[in-house]
Amino acid sequence: MTQQIPSTEPELAGVRNFRDVGGLPTADGRRVRHGVLFRSGHLAHATDEDAAFLSSLGLHTVFDFRNAADQKLEGPDVALAGVLHVNLPLSDPADGAEFWKMVRDGDIEQLRVLLGDGKAAGRMIASYRTIIKGRTAEHSRVLHALAEDSVPALMHCAAGKDRAGLSVAVTLLALGVEREAILADYLESNAKHRRYKVRRGGSAATAYTPEVMELLSPLFDAREEYLAAALDTIDETWGGVDPYLEKGLKLAPQTRERLRERLLD
Secondary structure, X not given: OOOOOOOOOOOOOOOOOOEEOOOOEEOOOOEEOOOOEEEEOOOOOOOHHHHHHHHOOOOOEEEEOOOHHHHHHHOOOOOOOOOEEEEOOOOOOOOOHHHHHHHHHOOHHHHHHHHOOOHHHHHHHHXXXXXXHHOHHHHHHHHHHHHHOOOOEEEEOOOOOOHHHHHHHHHHXXXXXXXXXXXXXXXXXXXXXXXXXXXXXXXXXXXXOHHHHHHHHHHHOOOHHHHHHHHHHXXXXXXXXXXXXXXXXXXXXXXXXXXXXXXXX
């Protein structure tokens, strides 16, 4: 049965997909501590009230996984006094720039060619696999920072579901959180109030037709098959979570234990 996660987060006016990851169960009977690990979409449009709330969390570090193209589109994060901001792109700024321009401005025929017949979902699965295999240094840096002094921490990308979703999932794997609970937290990004707002050029009558939204939906959904592809990549490449953490992310057992002590009840 799917692990149910209580919805305790506020609805912020300018920040999508914010939530506390606390409460998730580990395989050995512990739980992620509340107030130490948060996730969200970008903070570029945070209101003064949003910023005041985020400041009240006592954050040490904000991990921003967006690239330069994302930041040009959405803007830089709102500054939070006394909080370390670490920009750690999990995709190349040039990768997919033309693709995303087509998503925003392409007509229906172009979108059918680009995204139809399972191409959109296939792109997402390939992206998840690539991030797991190709971004071990970045994920290693995050886990080592959390084990040392970077909590409480907030992880975000643009929508808060893919790059941040994978980074949160990797962190939860290192903590020993049950995979069902990791999946349930990941799928929470599908809630209507959390979803990224798709911005398209042109009139609403042509830019947001049912067919357009259906073609775009795989890009903006959190789907079980996407996270499963990432977890399968870990198993196929390293032979399981423990060797992935030790060999892929260079996470020594004592560092992993420090991480658990910092983030688990």
